[in-house]
Amino acid sequence: MRKTITIILLITAVFVPFIAFNVLPVIGDPSSAPNTHVSDHYIEHAIDECNSPNMVTAVIVDYRAFDTMFETTVMFLAGLSVIMILANRPKKKIFAPSSLKRFRESGHPIYKTVNKDVMISIIEPVILIYAIYVLFHGEVSLGGGFQAGALIGMTYLLDVMVVKREKPIFNLPKKRAAAIAGIGPFIYALTGFISIIGGGLYLEYNKFPFPIHQAELHSIGITAVEIGVTIGVAGTIITILNALMERISFDDDIN
Amino acid sequence: MTLILQAVLLLGLIGITLAIIFGKDLMISVVIYCAFSFLTMLLYNIMGAPDVAFTEAVIGVISTVFFIIILKSIDRKTK
Secondary structure (H helix, E strand, C coil): CHHHHHHHHHHHHHHHHHHHHHHHCCCCCCCCHHHHHHHHHHHHHHHHHCCCCHHHHHHHHHCCCCHHHHHHHHHHHHHHHHHHHHHHCCCECCCCHHHHHHHHHHHHHHHHCCCHHHHHHHHHHHHHHHHHHHHHHCCCCCCHHHHHHHHHHHHHHHHHHHHCCCCCCCCCCCHHHHHHHHHHHHHHHHHHHHHHHCCCCCCHHHHCCCCHHHHHHHHHHHHHHHHHHHHHHHHHHHHHHHHHHHEEECCCCCC | CHHHHHHHHHHHHHHHHHHHHCECCCCCCHHHHHHHHHHHHHHHHHHHHHHHHHHHHHHHHHHHHHHHHHHHHCCCEEE
């Protein structure tokens, strides 16, 4: 019975997209919406309407904010499915190659040249500050929520993989990391409701109920949404890392 | 000039892909995959999409680290 349901679901999942593809415009069709007026509208009016010098940010989190919200949700679901598939299997014990261990214990010069703990500890704050800069400067220059979240996730990854601490500064077990990954899309969705309170449409940043200039309203909206994306991406990366670490337990440190 | 640079980078991508496919050592394949990511980043940058290039640079590093973690649990050499 369960097998039949699975097979029916799989066949539906394969064939429904094929039906949907017929409705989409052909790639490169000159009469499709993006090739006639939509792109020109974005290029001409992005600065007036969204007050964002970076047109990519204007399109992603202002014109197509609803689309990006579900992209963030899809990423959160991807992280969840990775941890659900990998974490339910028995652990596998890994033994480090003995040659490396012998070198380390005898104090081979390879292991005395650079103190990698200190090196990574110096690099980490720089990456974090850069992530914050990318997040809050995203509407003006390069970057945005996704890149900032990836940088924060990378910092955690480096800290866990390289630095040997007695007690980790941020300890995010798998449940907590998955919860953090879920908070991101939640913040994003909540931002949309603030504009409904002000009498606008969902995620319409002009209608925020704050008595400030329109450009600042847009800036606040974009920043709030990007904070949501950042938390979602960072949480997803940490969740996947936890899933991989759950699968294998190291006998020795990784490098 | 830009066209020549793009052609060189695309040829490099093809070469790197072949090296990844036919490599016998998975560790070397993973490290070369990082180079693939770097060349893609350069390509995006030349084509005028620095936002995408930035994402590619960060995600390339993260996925390489994930692959290296996974390599600890499987056999490194291919049969």
